[in-house]
Amino acid sequence: MSSGSPPRIHVLAKPTGAACNLACAYCFFLDKELLYLDSRFRMIDEVLETYIRQLIEAHRSNQVTVAWQGGEPTLMGLEFYRRAIELQRKHARPGMTLENTMQTNGTLLDDEWCEFLKENDYLVGISIDGPRHLHDTYRVDRGGGPTFDEVMRGLRLLQKHGVEHNILVAVNRTNADYPLEVYRFLRDEAQATWIQFIPVVERIDDQGHTIYQKGTRLSERSVRPEQFGRFLIRIFDEWVRHDVGRVYVQTFEAAVRNWLRMPSSGMCVFEETCGLGLALEHNGDLYSCDHFVEPDYLLGNIMDAPMIEMVASERQRQFGLDKRDSLPRYCRECDVRFACHGECPKNRFLTTPDGEPGLNHLCVGWKAFFHRANEPIQTMATLMRMGRPASDVMRVMAGKEDEWKTVLSRARRTDDCPCNSGLKFAQCHGWKRPDRGRKRRGTGTRRPRPPVHSE
Numbered sequence: 001m002s003s004g005s006p007p008r009i010h011v012l013a014k015p016t017g018a019a020c021n022l023a024c025a026y027c028f029f030l031d032k033e034l035l036y037l038d039s040r041f042r043m044i045d046e047v048l049e050t051y052i053r054q055l056i057e058a059h060r061s062n063q064v065t066v067a068w069q070g071g072e073p074t075l076m077g078l079e080f081y082r083r084a085i086e087l088q089r090k091h092a093r094p095g096m097t098l099e100n101t102m103q104t105n106g107t108l109l110d111d112e113w114c115e116f117l118k119e120n121d122y123l124v125g126i127s128i129d130g131p132r133h134l135h136d137t138y139r140v141d142r143g144g145g146p147t148f149d150e151v152m153r154g155l156r157l158l159q160k161h162g163v164e165h166n167i168l169v170a171v172n173r174t175n176a177d178y179p180l181e182v183y184r185f186l187r188d189e190a191q192a193t194w195i196q197f198i199p200v201v202e203r204i205d206d207q208g209h210t211i212y213q214k215g216t217r218l219s220e221r222s223v224r225p226e227q228f229g230r231f232l233i234r235i236f237d238e239w240v241r242h243d244v245g246r247v248y249v250q251t252f253e254a255a256v257r258n259w260l261r262m263p264s265s266g267m268c269v270f271e272e273t274c275g276l277g278l279a280l281e282h283n284g285d286l287y288s289c290d291h292f293v294e295p296d297y298l299l300g301n302i303m304d305a306p307m308i309e310m311v312a313s314e315r316q317r318q319f320g321l322d323k324r325d326s327l328p329r330y331c332r333e334c335d336v337r338f339a340c341h342g343e344c345p346k347n348r349f350l351t352t353p354d355g356e357p358g359l360n361h362l363c364v365g366w367k368a369f370f371h372r373a374n375e376p377i378q379t380m381a382t383l384m385r386m387g388r389p390a391s392d393v394m395r396v397m398a399g400k401e402d403e404w405k406t407v408l409s410r411a412r413r414t415d416d417c418p419c420n421s422g423l424k425f426a427q428c429h430g431w432k433r434p435d436r437g438r439k440r441r442g443t444g445t446r447r448p449r450p451p452v453h454s455e
Helices: 030-036 045-057 078-091 111-119 132-138 148-160 179-189 225-242 250-259 307-311 314-325 363-385 390-399 401-410
Strands: 010-013 063-068 097-104 123-127 165-171 194-199 277-280 285-287 298-301 348-351 357-360
Touching: 010 045, 045 063, 045 078, 045 307, 063 078, 078 097, 078 111, 111 148, 123 148, 132 148, 148 165, 165 179, 179 225, 194 225, 194 250, 225 250, 225 363, 225 390, 250 363, 298 307, 357 363, 363 390, 390 401
Parallel strands: 010 063, 010 277, 063 097, 097 123, 123 165, 165 194
Antiparallel strands: 277 285, 285 298, 348 357
């Protein structure tokens, strides 16, 4: 083991590559199939055992996460994962704890699958984009048909068998207009206790492909910056008044940790540097990051070189440091840099007001959210320093409710929003969502897999 290696790393293994049984319209990973044109997209036993052995060897800590993603990982079938568990037991060091996670669309789950997941303590991330009319807008099957019922069936099976699970939401240009409807559905109907919101920022070339992180052209499905900020703000206002301590929203919890200057937010996009979250393709190819599965970021193949050498390489170290070192001055001087750190490098393709490259596409939205969240998070921080639970913030917010409603009622559309987001009132709390019955572009289009990513 290299002395320069980190104590822990996180690898998203893709045993089926980009192959999926669905055809979601906004998938950032679909076109990765073009990197492996002649492949069957199946991880063979030799690669599987090499991966498990090397992943364990790459850890100086006794805690190892084995993360399965795709494409759709359940296409490998149960026997593949039973074999993976056997190999983990074979190669684990004494005292080592291995945790398995899986991100899935949930449509192939049945009782046998869920019994296995429960028995082996899997943490499952299941992708749901909101209630039926929003989920089915882009998350369709290969015939262009709806998937909501099948996904909800998978969710209920996970709940029936007591499988620990998170709900992963791809925030796109359609469902982002319905923040409270999305959140309340997940909380009340899906009975979510852990939610991760993943913004869809889909860069495309002239042919509409998403294989490379190049250019500034975005698909019509990509969420707009102000729209994303408004989405987070409206849900945060609901959460901070009713659900603190009851519903875990990854973005909000990470923001609180950053405000408190705690060691790690748990979200790589909010860390100052990166490089410890890699992606492994079905054939053993190791890439710098799940969002950079493309030739320029291929570190090598685990069948040819040890994983730990690639992780500890100067090339990968520089990849991680570039997140911090490439920040433009506009970001370095930003008052919420400590909370954001420029977000994900894959989204840094705009120029700053000063003309410097490297501004994040979602900057306006993130900044609006962090400004809005500042006061309630400061309140939570104060409560926690006093030894009181953060959930007491809900009592504080309830006491300000009448005052808040009065302030909103007096705001004009062109005023700065009273919530201090930095957006105009008309773009923030004064915004009126579009008619639910309007026709939505993109319904029934065919492209596989949502942009689900572990942070």
